[in-house]
Amino acid sequence: MTTTVARGLSPVRQVLPNGAVALAQESPATPAVTINATLHTGSVAEPADLPGLAYFTSRVIDRGTERSTAEEIAEALDDRGVTLNMSTTRHTIGVTCSSLADDFGPMLDLVSDVTCRPVFPEDQIELRRAEIVTQLRQDQDNPAVRAVEAMFALLYGEEHPYGRPPKGTIASIERIDRRALVEFHRTHFVPRALVVSIVGAVGAEQALARAARAFGSWQGSSGSAAASSLEEVHSRLARAAGPPARQVSVTPMMSKSQADIAYGFVTIRRTDPSYYAWWVMNTILGQYGLGGRLGDNIRERQGMAYYAYSAFDPHVIPGPLMVRAGVDGANVSRTIAAIDQEITAFAAGGPTTEELEDTKRYLIGSLPRMLETNVGIASFLQTSERFGLGLDHDRRLPGLVSEVTLDATRAAAASLTPDHAAVAVAGPYQP
């Protein structure tokens, strides 16, 4: 019995005349198509005094374009059962949607329109501003968000874009005007920063031809100023090293039921040759089974938390490895001690051969699941393109994971030292 995914992906790629990249993979499993248009810009590109500008921009681009009013966009989406998912990270702004295959053409034109030609109507800006302010107020009441934001500020410093809240602050959101939104879009939404991936029940060549029509004539601004300023930002940020000594912050929220802990380190870039060893190492530390070694200790043995795990997020600059747990206020000190203990032991001894082999088998075996859905494949193609991993990355990935050695995993684990961790607690806890 042969299966589509077992044979591997066979994406096609085209650089459009304006420098944008289009990728397509046919996958006829369901009569649907996913479009993922990602711009390589994000909150790192914001001016320091306007945090939240990237997020705000992403919330308004789909509310009116040169070709369609907000009302016409609403109709085009709702009539087809389509939701535009706008995502903003520190390094990307993405528009993703899935539609029935019959609706692919009009949806691709719509995604092109909102990406390339938004007009930022004043009334829509005010509505989205009020929504963002309410979201920020909700975040202030959320111990998980407070702990993670405090940890990033400790880890990278408040001057670093990673140290600023990605959705901005109420003061900055209230300051952002239409001119700032238009300017951010003009500067950073440029063809050279755009990658469009299309996956689903449409022929790959046909998808590329349609993408070329939808995006190929878009000129945008030259983008050279944006690209060089972004490169300058990345090279400046590449030196991020984390705090010279352990830093701790506590945000007391005494009316809450549970405290959230975020405990992190600065790690490596995604393109670092040791990436795969780090990925394996983090899986052993805080993912495998129910939260790896951390979950075994904090949840399974001590029964202190419903969730205890670690997440590893390297990008074009050294990203964080973050341990997370939610515990009763009375157990905060015990939990931090358990994290210290697990990390110290892991840094000193590294994983066992059995852990290494189990984890490698797990990660290699997970690939078919990662690539089962259109959304999963579209996102995988974006990552491959962003980091230059090649169109055959899915076929090379098992080999790259297989080659990870015990020594390389130990070396990655050894760089985690609790003496240099940033530790943030938010919730019903006072030291």
Next chain:
Amino acid sequence: MSPGDVLQSPSVRRATLDNGLKVVVQEIHTAPLASVWCWYRVGSKDEAPGLTGASHWVEHMNFKGTTNIPRERMKGIVERFGGTWNGYTWIDQTTYFETVSSVALDEMLFLEAERLASCTYEPAEVEAERTVIISELQGGENDPDQLLEIEVTAAAFRAHPYRHPTIGWRGDLETMTRDDLYGHYRRYYRPNNASLVIVGDVDTDEAIRLVERRFGALEAGPDPKRVRTAEPAQLGERRVKIEKEGTTAYLKSAWHAPAVVEADFVPMLVLDAILTGAKGLNIWCSFRGAAPQRKARLYRALVETGLASSVSGAMLPTEHPFVYGISATANEGVPLADVEGALAVEIDRVGQNGVTPEEVERAKRQLRARTVFENDSVTNIAHQLGYFQTVASIEVFASLGREIAGVTADQVADTARRRLTSSARTVGWFLPVKP
């Protein structure tokens, strides 16, 4: 595959073992994966006072070792095959799944057969899990929206056990014993109370043979007692107001909803799509993303007017009549009374003027599209087969597409008029108090 195709599809096979275990197999050869789900007809509605949360706690215990799979060997049993696993408990059902390399089908069936019959419930593990579950409950309490939902649901039901939360009341979680949990497990975890669903890159005959081998010898038990309580008609509006430290005000409005097998279910589904956008029917995946709702009536009345930052509706397929809930988050500075007033105007407008044929057609198109999107993986397809098998039947699932297509604007309006009345609603306010 849309729901309507299920019964016609030659790739869906159903069987029942002699011990009563229902088996559903669907071959899909897109990826070298198999998704195995084992479903039990037991949820929080089956819990007596003092034992609330038992079904969910039992679910947690059933990951902690069996007679033939000691605790330390549980870890990695699915991961070795590149798999993912999980489980959940809700008001009508408890379920467990593994999605793995299809070569591991037999290992997964062994795991599920062990889970059905041979979990050990070591007292020390029960105690360790007590605090994990209390931690899960506390995590939920951190979210004002979840707190309000629990209060509104409890107020909407006087008699039916849907009134208590799936996680249970804290007092019960503190006092329940190992034997309470083990007794609950033995009562409901029987082959004649379970359904096994296998979807993926498998051979149907071979899969059924393997199921026979792993489950065939397990003994049936007495049929569990079923909840008979019918919630009496609500005669007057009920209101809940939580005043608690916070930053944001939340509104919920709930009405008694039809069970999935009732004639009103599909008109209510279409009504919800018109009011808040169609989510689809898969609670495992569809409710995680936003609905297409920019043309929906309540989105326009609450969000596009600046009163609320979000609005959503939940019309879920359940075995007994549950609630239809609408939730809104008030924008900073907007009084909840204004949000509630605008919501009431829209509900009244549906009652007085009905809905338009265009709105009904849009809702149907949305529901058709969502049904395709929510069946995009072997995991999601298997969930839908098992969910409907457990709370109703696969026939009900298969008929939904046809029923949705046949709904008329008059039916939707009539259902709204009868059901969304002010005297039968329960309204909840979360009012933030400054620290």
